[in-house]
Amino acid sequence: MVEAAEAEFGAHGFSRGSLNVIARRAGVAKGSLFQYFADKRDLYAFIADIASQRVRSYMEDLIRELDPNRPFFEFLTDLLDGWVAYFAEHPRERALHAAATLEVDTDARISVRSVLHRHYLDVLRPLVRDAHARGDLRADSDTGALMSLLLLIFPHLALAPYMRGLDPILGLDEPTPEQPALAVRRLVAVLAAAFDAQHPATNSAQTRSEEIT
Template identity: 75%
Template structure:
């Protein structure tokens, strides 16, 4: 967590540190990221960074949280626009389309997402994944529980398993279309703007078949098959 000194820092100086740290960690991750470079780009002494944060990992976790909040704010607005009270798997399809498009249009957030996903330092990876997962779950859990209440999910559906699968699927969809070799089966990194759209529907059809009520599962599978052949 940032120190009291950080909270007292002027907004312009804080923005400079955040921007420099985001650029460095997005390019090199935690292990390769340089505090010297961050300090130089932000126009502060390296020692000042340790007045703002306990250590490098603390700064990395904070930067991850800032980026996660930015993505979350955008997605929460989109959730409202997409009418989340309609059938869950139809809504989820549109939500994942928006999710993939966001990371196509925001390369820095995509790079930060990749840095947190591929970090080799175990302690740093655990710290930042905890931050990212908190944001995911605070948004996704109410949506999934509301779907069960509406009857969009089977009465015996394992809600925790569904959430866990979404925690794996969403980072994959954020990165695989742009990182060659991540998905050799479904071809997400093919140079086609339509491929991620088709893959989203295949994933949702599988989730619907596993967790959806009978009517919901049949409707989602039919839509996915129709779009795949269309």
């Protein structure tokens, strides 16, 4: 049933996926699906969780391999490179991530995005917290804002190199083989300029005043 549901939701989205098709491909009666799930939203969340666990397992192994105790933005660059490569090699996970990220139905979107966000935050929050604690980030860094930016960047880089129309700026709409890596480095450079302890904070009001004069 899981394989049938992943194929259907990955192809058509969660709210537009057909439970009849899932049941037929799984060789079960449609009504039997709800012996295990309270409703369609519960089924959506379950499938999103299964797919997210596969991605998370890969990323946690990669994090250990890359050594998260390195300078944070150097580590983040390599992590994002690995993230992009993973979705290049795993079209089913990419399709389900797209289905969750681009879901148009509000109830379905809340169900699946809350699952994705939980996995993202469980993995990323300790990395940001530890980087802040060891001094890789400026002491006055708004780590919540950094987390919010990472929650935008990771899904974008998972999808934009492989789905037309998502990226008009970084060259990911029709990428050359090296373009995703260049995009990663541009984005990390912006984050480093804002949060890296090696980049002193700039008084933006003073800077604007100096520019005007």
